[in-house]
Amino acid sequence: MTALVRAAALTNFSEVAQELGHDPAAALRKAGLRAALIRQPDQLIEAERVARLLEDAAHSTGCESFGLRVAARRQLSNFGIVSLLLMHQPTLRQVLLTLIEHLHLLNEQLAIQVEDVGKLVILREELLVAIEARQSIELAIGVLYRMGEALLGERWQPVGVSFTHEAPASLGFHRGFFKCRIEFDGSFNGLVCRAADLDVANPAADPVLADYARKMIEALPDDRQRAIDQEVRKAIYLMLPAGRATCKSVAQGLGMSVRTLQRELDGKSLNFKQLINEVRHELAPRYVANNRHSLGEVAAMLGYGSHSAFTRWFGIQFGCSPEAWRGGQSGVRKRKPLARP
Incomplete structure (x- = not known):
């Protein structure tokens, strides 16, 4: 949707x-x-x-x-x-x-x-x-x-x-x-x-x-139901940098039990690990592109406890190490000062 x-x-x-x-x-x-x-x-x-x-x-x-x-x-x-x-x-x-x-x-x-x-x-x-x-x-x-x-x-x-x-x-x-x-x-x-x-x-x-x-708001027609996978993704986006994006924390934030959350996701042929991976895949290029964040900091912001675990995941997802990706992208991603303040 x-x-x-x-x-x-x-x-x-x-x-x-x-x-x-x-x-x-x-x-x-x-x-x-x-x-x-x-x-x-x-x-x-x-x-x-x-x-x-x-x-x-x-x-x-x-x-x-x-x-x-x-x-x-x-x-x-x-x-x-x-x-x-x-x-x-x-x-x-x-x-x-x-x-x-x-x-x-x-x-x-x-x-x-x-x-x-x-x-x-x-x-x-x-x-x-x-x-x-x-x-x-x-x-x-x-x-x-x-x-x-x-x-x-x-x-x-x-x-x-x-x-x-x-x-x-x-x-x-x-x-x-x-x-x-x-x-x-x-x-x-x-x-x-x-x-x-x-x-x-x-x-x-x-x-x-x-x-x-x-x-008045309750009387509004609302034919776009709030998808559980979208709500979970929002929670992960917010909790991941703080290291709190666990299934339990997300479920609590959405006002449901872990079992209920898992059942809701099962109904859409999804699981929590899959959604975590999707969010990391979206955020990783943004974080790695910013040279002011060390790659250790990037690993922590994506919820990894070690640089090595993050490097292994990044290699699987993007086909190279985060160091190589940052080096290869630096020339095209470096911000050029704009003409007007």
Whole structure:
């Protein structure tokens, strides 16, 4: 099943493209999309087309902050009917949990996880696409950051933001957008916040309106059932870099027993080991391509306890060692500084 995203994901794309001297209509046609389509926010379009469109726009304009510039213009209302439900949750933590519950209505390729680590909370965010999607990742994390601003105002003070990709040639726009520490070449994509900030009461919350919005959402036709294999893949994407992508942990995260999860996967002629391998196969080229990660770090990010085990797996999957692959790809994958900051 082709993963879909609401056309609202491209809200403000045209405005940002025009400001940077790019023809949005031509860019959309090249991506196989119609300009009229993105003016219908609830229209569903292929998630991978959106990712390619944003990458192409960043390259064509020479602007490495393209996705973040689109996020800077976003409003909570861009989530459609889900926005009404989000605005009236009692705390930001509950907003995030509610957003996760309804992600399948917004973007089937987006995965978010709320992880408590002592007095801090890590908001992990990943996109399940097989292509390089730096702009989409920055757009998604930027929108999440804007959501916190919209709900908490000046009380929204994240500790930091992390990206697994390398830093842009110019950090000016990123520093102006994220008013916190920014880490590139990190071990995960997402935000780090204080747990106390997520549990501050939302003074605008109205339980009556929240209940009304939930009933409206429940009444929506939903003929695209949430596939268990896609939900498991999302969980693996989020848990793998932290070394927690076990069958037990994933089952718990999905609110089911290990036996139930295995039975669900058996019904699709799948198994957990197979899905782990598929996710590793998608992530490994991205991680290995980044020279700032040692191959030992890459092995750990893919859930391997030793470099040798990772090397054996990589050789089977890609026909060479990770060292050879990195060396052979360095010439074509090395980032060239773009013309515009």
